[in-house]
Amino acid sequence: TMAKIINRYLFNWQDIDNLPELKRFQLVLEYADDEEFMRMLERIRYKGRNEYPVRAIWNSLLVMYVAQHSSISSLRRELMRNPLLRQLCGFDPVKGAKAVPPAYVYSRFISKLNYSLCLAPVNSRCLITE
Numbered sequence: 001t002m003a004k005i006i007n008r009y010l011f012n013w014q015d016i017d018n019l020p021e022l023k024r025f026q027l028v029l030e031y032a033d034d035e036e037f038m039r040m041l042e043r044i045r046y047k048g049r050n051e052y053p054v055r056a057i058w059n060s061l062l063v064m065y066v067a068q069h070s071s072i073s074s075l076r077r078e079l080m081r082n083p084l085l086r087q088l089c090g091f092d093p094v095k096g097a098k099a100v101p102p103a104y105v106y107s108r109f110i111s112k113l114n115y116s117l118c119l120a121p122v123n124s125r126c127l128i129t130e
Contacts (some may be wrong), residue, residue: 005056005121008060021067022085022088025062025063025066025067025085025088026088028062028063029059029062029063029065029088029089032062034058034093038054038055038058041058041112041113042054042055044112044115052091052099052101052105053090053091055090056089056090056099057101057105057106057109059089059090060075060079060089060091061075061091061106061109061110063075063088065083065126072103072106072107073103075106076100076101076102076103076106079091079097079100080097080100083096086100088101
């Protein structure tokens with residue numbers, strides 16, 4: 001007879017797949033190793049307008065990736081529709097749907113993000129390359 005190998009894993013991917021969508025987003029935002037990167041982006045913005053916080057925009061882009069939204073427009077529609085998601089990303093809950101940045105804000109943010117990555121030292125743990 002053949003020996004059975006029983007593997008014990010720290011977690012099962014199926015458990016994560018079965019979580020409610022907001023809980024999965026929360027896990028991504030909690031465990032993203034992005035603090036140093038966020039501080040760099042906030043330093044770059046230093047005296048710029050802060051109507052749409054850097055961290056909230058960044059978090060929403062992470063959610064866009066995890067939720068497999070195909071466009072900024074799709075992400076924005078979801079954010080406008082879902083107040084819990086807006087709050088999870090870090091947008092001001094008092095502003096409601098008006099807290100969601102317009103598409104041009106995302107475009108500028110992504111352009112600055114690309115520029116910032118050129119300035120940043122190469123980091124093997126960088127979220128963008130993984």
